[in-house]
Amino acid sequence: MSSRLGIIDLGTNTFHLLIVEKNGENITTLFHKSQPTQIGLGGINKKVITEEATARALKVLLYFREQLDIFEVSKENTFAFGTSAIRNADNQNDFCETILKETGITITVIDGNEEAEYIYNGVRTGVKLGKEPSLIMDIGGGSVEFIIGNEKQIFWKQSFEIGGQRLMEKFMKNDPISESDKKRLYNYFDENLIPLANAVHQYAPTKLVGSSGTFDTLIDIDYQYRTGEWPPKDRTDFPLSLEEFYRAYALILSGSHDDRMAIPGMIALRVDMIVVAVCLVDYVLKNHNIPQIQVSSHALKEGVLAKLLNI
Numbered sequence: 549m550s551s552r553l554g555i556i557d558l559g560t561n562t563f564h565l566l567i568v569e570k571n572g573e574n575i576t577t578l579f580h581k582s583q584p585t586q587i588g589l590g591g592i593n594k595k596v597i598t599e600e601a602t603a604r605a606l607k608v609l610l611y612f613r614e615q616l617d618i619f620e621v622s623k624e625n626t627f628a629f630g631t632s633a634i635r636n637a638d639n640q641n642d643f644c645e646t647i648l649k650e651t652g653i654t655i656t657v658i659d660g661n662e663e664a665e666y667i668y669n670g671v672r673t674g675v676k677l678g679k680e681p682s683l684i685m686d687i688g689g690g691s692v693e694f695i696i697g698n699e700k701q702i703f704w705k706q707s708f709e710i711g712g713q714r715l716m717e718k719f720m721k722n723d724p725i726s727e728s729d730k731k732r733l734y735n736y737f738d739e740n741l742i743p744l745a746n747a748v749h750q751y752a753p754t755k756l757v758g759s760s761g762t763f764d765t766l767i768d769i770d771y772q773y774r775t776g777e778w779p780p781k782d783r784t785d786f787p788l789s790l791e792e793f794y795r796a797y798a799l800i801l802s803g804s805h806d807d808r809m810a811i812p813g814m815i816a817l818r819v820d821m822i823v824v825a826v827c828l829v830d831y832v833l834k835n836h837n838i839p840q841i842q843v844s845s846h847a848l849k850e851g852v853l854a855k856l857l858n859i
Contacts, residue, residue, distance in 0.1 A: 553570065554612075559760075561688070562582050563608050565579065567619050586604065597643050613651045623654075628655045631688060660709075663707055664693040666852055669850075673850050675785040680754045685758050692711055706744070712824055712825045720824060725801065755838060757843070767845075772813035787840075787842055
């Protein structure tokens with residue numbers, strides 16, 4: 549008996565739709581699309597999803613609705629998850645009701661803890677974590693999830709509301725970012741990431757495993773630089789050397805918006821937010837002496853899938 553599942557990840561920056569077919573033990577991806585929506589833009593630090601953001605969300609979700617219909621995914625097999633921007637919005641109910649009324653898509657709003665768990669389960673299907681503890685890091689537009697775990701289990705996890713859109717609105721007053729704003733940003737990490745420091749001290753992870761947005765773009769930049777090509781679509785596990793991370797970091801921090809846009813592999817959606825995001829990666833690597841980076845192209849939606857299918 550074959551069944552089709554539709555999974556929607558409503559991120560702060562990007563909405564993702566994954567449609568798969570399960571046939572016995574086989575799982576086939578029928579459709580996979582990521583669309584920029586930037587629902588955090590202009591409102592995230594005020595705890596509101598603006599009318600413009602709702603209109604952008606609606607446009608993308610109407611397109612997703614069409615795809616779900618084309619692939620004949622039933623309502624009960626469609627799972628849509630709202631994350632940081634939605635869970636913290638005072639107008640969350642209005643937003644979810646508007647979406648339901650216009651698209652028939654019911655949004656389940658998940659907390660940071662659930663989000664971290666889904667991300668771990670997704671990353672685990674994408675990369676070989678091994679027996680040693682890894683520090684998994686998913687930088688979203690609204691929140692950042694940190695999980696310490698190995699291939700078998702989670703040792704510690706926490707979601708922090710310090711995503712790229714929030715940090716950019718708070719700290720990126722100049723472009724390129726000024727030394728004083730960068731200093732303020734790193735002080736902010738010191739103050740807000742104390743639980744992470746304690747957990748790293750306790751579990752001593754041996755590598756950083758990144759997933760989502762910024763890390764995907766860093767892999768694209770690495771491939772464009774080394775091979776002049778895009779990374780293979782069917783691959784989900786990528787090493788990223790510290791040398792290459794710091795080459796990209798230097799380029800990203802030294803230039804303006806237009807300079808960054810000219811970096812091969814950069815995309816418009818990421819071009820500004822990546823500044824504060826790579827600062828966070830740098831902060832984590834240096835503060836916790838992590839010698840190795842691995843990147844998973846699997847994240848939340850693959851974790852939802854793994855849970856639905858008991859993988």
